[in-house]
Structure formats: structure tokens, C-alpha cells
Amino acid sequence: MFxxxxxxIQQYETIIIHRHVRPDPDALGSQLGFKALIKQAFPEKKVYAVGEEEPSLAFFGKMDTIEDDVYKGALVIVCDTANTERISxxxxxLGEVVIKFDHHPNEEPYGDLVYVDTTVSSTSELVIAFTEVARVFKLTEEVAFLLYGGIVGDTGRFRFRNTTADTLRRTATLLETGFDSNAFYRNLYKxxxxxxxxxxxxxxxxxVIQEKVGVIKLTAEQLHRFGVTANESSLLVNCFADVEGLEAWAFFVEESETKIxxxxxxxxVSINEIxxxxxxxGHPVAAGATAYSWExxxxxxxxxxxxCT
Known part of the structure; x- marks a missing residue:
């Protein structure tokens, strides 16, 4: 499939890359990393990355603004997005061919071509795996910075159990390009x-409920009082994860009057079924949902x- x-990619002159709404580091890293990878190999191609901006992760790069007619006859690649509802x-x-490129469970196999591998840590790691087969694509410092960011985000700085030996070997190939990993961390944790x-x-x-589950509820009024957006608050999702005894935790953030x-x-514990x-x-130990009331x-x-019982 690679x-x-x-x-x-070699056939199409226009390539448009999407990812999911409310992007995290892996969404942006895989999307912009793929764009940079293609542009490095084929500078004459028109390659765009689209979707809403996320100010807290602006150091990954900017999104492109394009008109509808750009999609005519274009190849579309959707990174890191399990279902069509969440595509930004x-x-x-509108594209001619759509490719799904992802590491989440393949519950909605949309697109004309589907490549999903749930064994990798992140879609950014999947992009590296792609270059191992499609050798026309080379890892540059720019590409490595972006893909490293995606892997770090989805592995929790290599602490989560989705970090495998292959993940570390592929990360080593990124570090070998000589990109500035310290600059990445300065931006990420600023x-x-x-x-x-x-x-x-x-x-x-x-x-803490029954000494097993941690919960925080943030209302829109509280976010406004602190001057923080709902998306920015996602950076705190693991801030109390290391409390002794916690097996699971939930971060509830009010996005509108009808959506949390x-x-x-x-x-x-597996939580994606919940x-x-x-x-x-989402994944067994990292998932997202939408509630329509505090109840x-x-x-x-x-x-x-x-x-957890």
C-alpha cells in the first residue's frame, strides 16, 4: 500500500492534506510533515495543508487558504483522523482521490485508499514508516522537527505504552538529521x-472518585475568567495523571451552551468503548467524546x- x-503522490500535481479538528501535535506533525516531505521530493508540485489554526501549536506551521476549485483533479490525503465527522x-x-492515512482503529474506512496501522505510536511515526518503503522521500531537518513533534505528543514524551522499539528506532533517524529538538521542547512547553x-x-x-478516577469540569465562564480557550486547555489533560491510585481520568471542557x-x-483500562x-x-487508553449536558x-x-472496578 505504501x-x-x-x-x-507522484501522479498528481495538486495534493491537499487534511487532519482532524482541534488538532494536537500528531495531527499537525503528520499533516505538515507529509507536506514538507512531498515538497522536498517534488518542489514543482502544489501541496497544501488545510484546516483551522491552533494558536497554542502555531510553531508547527501555518495552514494554507485555498479556493474550492483547487480541489478539482487533486489528490487528498487525510492524516490522523478516524472518522469523516472529525475531518477539519x-x-x-471535492478531491478526485481521497487517501485515509491513520493509526486509530479503522471504525470508518472512508476514502478511495485506506492505510491504517494501529501498531504504531502515531500517524507521524507512520509517515516515517512510509519513507522506509517509498525511498524517493527523504527526511530533512524540517520534516524531522514536525514528525518528532507528533511522536512526542502521542507518546507523552515516550512514556506511554504505545512507545515501541520501532518508535525509538524511527525517532533516532529523525535525530540523525540534526534538527534542534531543544527548540521544539521550548515551544511545546512554553x-x-x-x-x-x-x-x-x-x-x-x-x-478523585472512589480513589480511582480523577475528574475536572471547566465551564465556559471559568475558561473566560482565566483567558484560556477550550483548545488550549487540552494541554493540561494529564496534569494530575500521576496522582497515586488513579487508574483513569476525565477532562470535561464546556465548548458551547450545548456541547462539552x-x-x-x-x-x-480500555476506555474507547465508553x-x-x-x-x-479513539485509542484504548486515550479517547475523546462529546457530552451534551453536565448530566x-x-x-x-x-x-x-x-x-476501573
């Missing part, structure tokens, strides 16, 4: 005063407690 994807910029359907104060609030106010973003994590029951999905978040919390 060879087929490579052939399509729904114009992906915190505004507002974010530091919100983190203090979260640490003082999260609840639910970020669910665990150390070993997320699926609440308009979401529904209480239901999710109860389900997490039951899963």
Missing part, C-alpha cells in the same frame, strides 16, 4: 501566565468508575 500511495475542512470530498494559573486551579479543584468536550485517559457511546472514539458527563464518570 508503494501505491507513493505512486499516487469538509471540502476533502506556558502563558493564564495557562499556569488555570493549571493551578485544575490541580486544586479536580475530584470530554477528554478521557487511563493507565491501562467514548463511542458518547459521540466519540451526561456524570454518566461518563460513572462508566469510567465501573470500568
Amino acid at each position: 508503494s501505491i500511495i507513493s505512486e499516487h 475542512d469538509q471540502r476533502y470530498k 506556558r502563558s501566565l493564564n495557562m499556569v494559573r488555570l493549571e493551578g486551579y485544575v490541580l486544586q479543584n479536580f475530584e 468536550r470530554c477528554r478521557l485517559r487511563s493507565k491501562s 467514548a463511542k457511546r458518547h459521540a466519540g472514539g 451526561e458527563t456524570d454518566v461518563i464518570t460513572t462508566e469510567l468508575v465501573e470500568a
